Amino acid sequence: MSDSNRIAATAALLGDPARANMLAALMDGRALTAKELAYAAHVTPQTASGHLAKLADGGLLAAEKQGRHRYFRLASPLVGHMLEGVMAVAGPEPPRTTTWRGGEALRTARTCYDHLAGRLAVALADALTARGHVALGADGGEVTDEGKRFLDDFGAAPEPGRRVYCRPCLDWSERRPHLAGRVGSALACRCFELGWIARRRDTRAVSITDAGRTGFRDTFGIALDG
Amino acid sequence: MSDSNRIAATAALLGDPARANMLAALMDGRALTAKELAYAAHVTPQTASGHLAKLADGGLLAAEKQGRHRYFRLASPLVGHMLEGVMAVAGPEPPRTTTWRGGEALRTARTCYDHLAGRLAVALADALTARGHVALGADGGEVTDEGKRFLDDFGAAPEPGRRVYCRPCLDWSERRPHLAGRVGSALACRCFELGWIARRRDTRAVSITDAGRTGFRDTFGIALDG
């Protein structure tokens, strides 16, 4: 019984639009200041302060003080995972006709915690699946031996640790799975390294460079619109 | 922005103790009547009715009418996955000294959606890991070739489909991962088949039979207390 109370208490923290906005803004793993989060949540700093205190108190956020700023980030990957789960259920949003501020860019490519999301990420997952390099299901993913060799050649081999590394993550804008886990992370990391994609300021969206267009086409056979 | 509102709306559904109780009661995948759920949530039938309407409206529950009863179950595995995520975060409960009604039995062995959970399940996962049959990480799991053979011999080989099948699921009473996904499901199914475990009425807890004690010891090297 008290078990469920804790579940409810945790879920209630996500149950407020302002707090949900804040958490969504932190989904890429970066740390943001209280003010930035207030802006993201569309509330005044006082209100945001209260929300942040609750989230930190509930163990969802970790805070770090630097000078007169206070940076907040998700307390652990577990929290990110929980958010993914909620997004996956909340996702089937009635077809959106309106695109909101920066929506298109976000839908094209963005970061999701430590890996890529959006149309680009889904296309990557599709390409790797079509070539038999990975197999993604609802509950998990596997990399084939061939896939391991491919990732190795590409320079995106996850560290050799015994831990597992392939996981699907339901893309909430595309409603299809993309690659997460250690493989997804290594892949994203390598793409940044190669200069195929670049982070933007103040948004989770990432830009695809010209080199990226060429690279994604030649290496993965992905034709990016335009 | 409206994205986050949907997230918040969904999370808010879990944010009430009564509703959280109901969902937790449905985690094993069975369908329960409105009255049973009212009892599980410790509220009157009128109140439960309102909650159930909201949950069904929010797409978390599916309802089915049979005679004068109405059976509710989780609308999709996605919902179960979401709950697991929340439980994992809400889990680190301050050390419980009091054991609640039926708590010990639940902690020993229970079903979790379609697989096993509790001490038994964690012990199974540990045994399989120690023998190099599976590797479980935070984000996914793998079955080794040796493990595949072992499961095959045991009669718990998941259907051969190309889909992936190994996934860790954080046990919220033990705070350690146990086996979920297709492997976990097949394993649980086989244990029921062998008569090693048996379902109980009105609870997710399962009983370990004498045959089970012997079997788990001989096959997996698991010593069950007592």
Add this chain to the structure above:
DNA sequence: CCGTCGCTTCGGTGTCCGCCGAAGCATCGC
């Protein structure tokens, strides 16, 4: 040292929502 900036605490207001008692519909069994 003083103004600016970032963050927090305090108080008051308004709204939302969970709760139950009572009553209204369906279904089942006799």
Add this chain to the structure above:
DNA sequence: GCGATGCTTCGGCGGACACCGAAGCGACGG
């Protein structure tokens, strides 16, 4: 039919909480 059972709707009550304005505290910079 008639009562019993399961579920739902309605109405009113009460508590919880999100919100903001105003004020307090600390850190930086000239």
